[in-house]
Amino acid sequence: MSSPTQAPRAPARDDARAANHDHTDAGASSAHGVAAQAPLEHASAAAPSGAEAGLVFTGYDSPAAASRSAAADPRFQSDPLFDAAERDAVYRAIHTRRDVRGEFLPDAIPDEVLARVLTAAHHAPSVGFMQPWDFVVVRSREVRAKIHADFLAAHAEAEQMFDEGKRETYRNLKLEGILESPVNICITCDRSRHGPVVIGRTHIGAMDVYSAVCAVQNLWLAARAENLGVGWVSILHPQALREALGIPREIVPIAYLCVGYVRDFHARPELEAAGWLKRVPLPELLHFDTWQGRPDAAGERLIDAIAQTRPPAR
Numbered sequence: 001m002s003s004p005t006q007a008p009r010a011p012a013r014d015d016a017r018a019a020n021h022d023h024t025d026a027g028a029s030s031a032h033g034v035a036a037q038a039p040l041e042h043a044s045a046a047a048p049s050g051a052e053a054g055l056v057f058t059g060y061d062s063p064a065a066a067s068r069s070a071a072a073d074p075r076f077q078s079d080p081l082f083d084a085a086e087r088d089a090v091y092r093a094i095h096t097r098r099d100v101r102g103e104f105l106p107d108a109i110p111d112e113v114l115a116r117v118l119t120a121a122h123h124a125p126s127v128g129f130m131q132p133w134d135f136v137v138v139r140s141r142e143v144r145a146k147i148h149a150d151f152l153a154a155h156a157e158a159e160q161m162f163d164e165g166k167r168e169t170y171r172n173l174k175l176e177g178i179l180e181s182p183v184n185i186c187i188t189c190d191r192s193r194h195g196p197v198v199i200g201r202t203h204i205g206a207m208d209v210y211s212a213v214c215a216v217q218n219l220w221l222a223a224r225a226e227n228l229g230v231g232w233v234s235i236l237h238p239q240a241l242r243e244a245l246g247i248p249r250e251i252v253p254i255a256y257l258c259v260g261y262v263r264d265f266h267a268r269p270e271l272e273a274a275g276w277l278k279r280v281p282l283p284e285l286l287h288f289d290t291w292q293g294r295p296d297a298a299g300e301r302l303i304d305a306i307a308q309t310r311p312p313a314r
């Protein structure tokens, strides 16, 4: 597989943004900035050249991929290649996804939109294809109020765990949107689904939990592409969450998510903007061949490429 080595370019999506803002300004519940989809086209036909796009493709044009798609073998995807616009849209979803707490609108989420987002979550990778997740869709104000009450208790406890100097900052952070968002979704993990022996979990037992987190991330990114905000709330007592949602003992709650349309998406993580923590420079997190390994010439080239890679500015 190959990957772009320079900054993904933001596609021209002003129509979608305008539609979204029209909606949010008016407070109407009909149009949620769903832009018309460009037809799928083969990368070699639709994508600008590497020089035009500021991107370098290597493996996408491999003869193997071309002959495979030409042969229309039903075992393989008939149109496996992303063109530049599709690739940029994926990166845009990744880079503009935010943890949303304070900007939720009460507008209802159409069933077909929620269905797409949940289907995306259900198509996450999972160890041994275990699909250990369930999704508790919470709309009831009463149930959400119980969870919110537990959040307030846990939040007060959490405050005391931080150094005195940080407590006031912590106290003033908005860290949930349980009642403001119209839908909450709890993603769980059934650790015994399909029996005790699972391909890929035989030696590292937490793989089922990691799989459920993959579903969370799929949901989060799909929601962003639907112009929906998601906020993960983990300042909760697990037992209180279980009781409020009636989750059986053998099922593990993984993520409690607030979901809804939003007034705005923050440009940066709110914790970064609040001065809580900064994004760690990626090169500081790279290791080469071993944890202790220093970059060789190829490593230095990768670090240079990272320095030139900028998330789309929106």
Ligand SMILES: Cc1cc2c(cc1C)N(C[C@H](O)[C@H](O)[C@H](O)COP(=O)(O)O)c1[nH]c(=O)[nH]c(=O)c1N2
Pocket (backbone or CB within 6 Å): 097, 098, 099, 100, 101, 174, 175, 176, 231, 232, 233, 234, 235, 268, 269, 270, 271, 272
């Ligand atoms: C496992 C886990 C648990 C939580 C979070 C995330 C994850 C991955 N985050 C969101 C977190 O603060 C946020 O992702 C980071 O601050 C980065 O911001 P963006 O997500 O990029 O906007 C989160 N946010 C919040 O307001 N309350 C919370 O309890 C939690 N809990």
